[in-house]
Amino acid sequence: MIVFNYYLKVAKSYIGVIIMYTVIFLGIAIITTTSGSNESNTFTASKAKIAVVNQGEDTLFIQTFKDYIVDNAELVTLDEDQESLKDALFFRKVDYIMIIPKGYTEDFLASKDTKIEVLSVPDSVSAIYSKQIMNQYLNVASLYVAADISVEELATKIKNDLANQATVTLASKEASKEVAEVNAYYSFANYIFIAITLSVVNMIMISFTEDKVKNRNLVSSLSYKKINRQLLSGNLLFSLAIWLLYVVISFILYPTTMTSTYGLLFIGNSLTFMTTVLAIAFLIATITNNRSIIGIIANVFSLGSSFIAGSFVPQEMLGSFVLNISKVTPSYWYIKNNGVINSLITFDYLQLQPYLINIGIILMFTIGIIVISQFVGKLKLKK
């Protein structure tokens, strides 16, 4: 156990950095998943903030339009100069500003092609949503206009028309919102696991792979295999600790889901994935012992795989081309599997089959990477 003990000793000397890394990245994960920033993936019930700047007269038509906005969104009043409009957008006091030009009502009622200018927060779902519901109003209104119906009548009718909403039922009661949140939390783990494990494991491993140290170890009576096995158990200990910490936090954040079968599946999936990450860390340690290169690889790999495999942006929003590329990373299968868990309703064998297949694929990655690193290690040894 001499190598293992020494591993712990080296780890101890880096304890400050290890704690810093862990705190920073776990902090990032917690902030992301609890801040609600992920809700931008779905249209939420939260109302968009819309402002109207009317350059023309306040006609009955525009009054009705504003009433509609009040019913379906939050109507914000702003100072009307250009600067404050832009500032309001910048600080997200408003999502969508409509500037209604002079004579808009007359043109619209005459079925002329006339447009309302808008300023919007360029990257927000709220703005897209606002645009959609505003267009819906104007399109229905233009039907009335085409049918020669007076503004007064239009105003009363259109309100009832647009109050029509389809009822949405969730087929399964158990597929709660929380499971989706846990899904997001564990998908984000792709970034956290890779970033922490690659950086920290390699930081410690370098102490052993430095040429002089390595040569000294090789001439010792301990066999190469044994040294490697003890190093591996050191790494295993460390990555299990990270994984456990992540799981414990998920229990604190999402107790209901985590204590159900869903939680168990998420835990199993992430544990399997952690073995792959560990294998990758080991592979990198066998390939190079240059600190700055390892730092860079850790970054490219953690950020890159998170982007293309759907850790930050959900997989369903990525193009099929990107997803095909990301299939060569274990991250893809891991995150896909989280999605599988999210959509489970019952837990019979047939339902669980895709989950198990994905777990199998992730394990194949682990084994494959271990084989490669053994091979590379042997080659290096021969030199």
Next chain:
Amino acid sequence: MHSFRYQLKILLRNRSSVFWSIVFPLILGTLFHLALSNLVNNDNFDIVNIAVVDEVTDQNFNSFINELSKENDSNQLFNTQYVSLDEAEELLKNEKITGYLIVSDQIEIVVNTSGINQTIMQSVVNSYLQTSSAYHNIYQINPQAFINGVLEQVSLDTDHFKDATNGDTNFTVVYFYTLIGMACMYGGDWGLRITTLTEANLSRQATRITVSPTSKFKSLIAGLFAGFICQFVSIFILFLYLVYGLNVSFGDNTNYIVLLMFVGSIVGISFGIFVGTMLKTKLATKNATITAVSMLFSFFAGMMVIDMKYLVLKYFPLAAYINPVSLITDALYSLYYYNTLDRYFTNIVYLLLIALFFGGSSLIMMRRKKYDSI
């Protein structure tokens, strides 16, 4: 000049680091591009598989859905099958469909989870309900309108809005802006190496330089220049790649962008020097600190989740002003998005203040240090 040449040589001799510090942001940029290219074209959503359960047959609704389910049509939204309730439940359970619609005197949507496809279903059905209610009203008030066909001339997916937000409003550019911000902070790596090369207790080269008759100030300045050149060049390569390789739009103010990259590089390097002089630890720890802190900055600037940028501005505006990555991102964003330069210059000023803070406090730490015995 002499020591400048040698500092530069030393910095460049570590070939693999030089290579990676240039290539790394390029690879990330490419991956960003891959992942984000689809987000811009929202039309590229997959076709949604749905089922319709007709409890009563509503001809209008069916033809409306069929219109949207025409195969090989550019407007195809749905892939629809008409089934019984039991079959629909079975299909949903096996995830062959996103959801199903039960058509009776009203329309009910049944789905498993909430998501983008489900939202598309909902908004399509809503718009159908609202429009048909309008038709119904019109028929009661003015049935004539149905006979003379004026209603058919009204296009129901007219866009009544014209975006007056400057130019195009492709939000994914912000991701690339954070990338530039992050690359600037990676200049910390160069800064760190410069301190290692000038503080006598940190490396052999530095010990040798310190015993030479060159003043420490001179060798530090020489190192700063050398590091700055390396950093600026690598940022510039990244910028060129983003503009010409990936077609990321930066607006038209190229001069201001170059100025920003110039200031950003200074901030990055002074950050590295700051870490190098303030932390009394191993080089590996310093390196790790730079990486971790830059990632933290990038995170709060919105690199992983873009909304983070706004959440920070909303709840802790102060945090945005002391975060260099956020300031660089914001400056690029304001050049791209706003007409005025006020915001840009505010950001530049804050960046300079940060650089001054890092540089000044390191200088205080470094000056008059003597090493009697190492």
